[in-house]
Amino acid sequence: MTREVRAFAITVLALAVLGLPAGLLWSALSPRPPYQVIERTPTLADPSTQALIAADGWFATVTGALGLACGTLAWFLSRRVQLPVLLGLALGGAAGAFAAFWAGTTFTVGVVAVEAAAAPGVAFLPGPLTLTAKGVLVSWPLLATGVFGFLEGMHGYRESPLRRPHPPAGTTAPPPGPTPPG
Template sequence: MTREVRAFAVTVLTLAALGVAAGLLWSGLTPRAPYQVTERGTVLADPTTQALIAADGWFAVITGGLGLLCGGVAWFSGRRWMLPVLLGLCAGGALASFLTLWTGSTFTIGAVTVEAAAAPGVKVVPGALKLTASGVMVSWPLLAVGFFGLLEGMHGYRDSPLRQPYGGLGPS
């Protein structure tokens, strides 16, 4: 029992650490939306900007790619404790997505430049990273568990008697 708990905990903690690193990568790669400072607060300077969509896209690409990587590594390394590792992928992937969002929106990595056509005397500032499509939060756990299941299904089918004609029993 303790080995299963240890396999689960190691999987979750590993994915959580990767989530922090993914958040820093997301912060460094994603463009910031331009906001202008007014007397009522900050408003979007360019309503046609694609930076908000790009933030969602970069988040999905980074977390989805890491989900595939984690699913493959977990399947190859966790062959003795399949169920705890699979549950760890699910819980750790969800935690890693939240940590990616928190880290990326809290810390700014790299130089942030904002380009927007502003009227003279209007101050334009970069906006904080945030997700507008919250559905991309499930890309890490979904792809990790899905790829893990795909690898296990292909491996199980290869050794299955159902792969042979007549289920390995021969014609009657």
């Protein structure tokens, strides 16, 4: 029982901690939407900007790639305690995604300059990094558990006795094991 609890806890903690550098990477890669100050209030300069959608895409890309890598690595390392590790991937992936969201929105990494077309003399500021599609928060746990399940399914299929051909009708199947020399 302690081996299962330890495998679950290590998986959750590892993925949650991995969320912090993932959030910093997301912050470095994502463009910032342009804001302009109108009467001391920051206002989105271009409501049709693609920077908001690009931030969601970069978050899904960074956390999705980590989900695939974590799920694959976890499958190879967890041959004896698969269920706790699978549950740890789900919970740890969610915790890692929220940690990445927090780190990316809290710390600004990379270029913060923005460009927009406007009248001369109008100053633009980089806007805050945020997610407009909150559904991308599940990309990490979804892909981690999905690739883990896929690999386990492929391994189970390869090792399945159902893959062996059936003997012809009216004959009995030889017992499994080595064939006698003959």
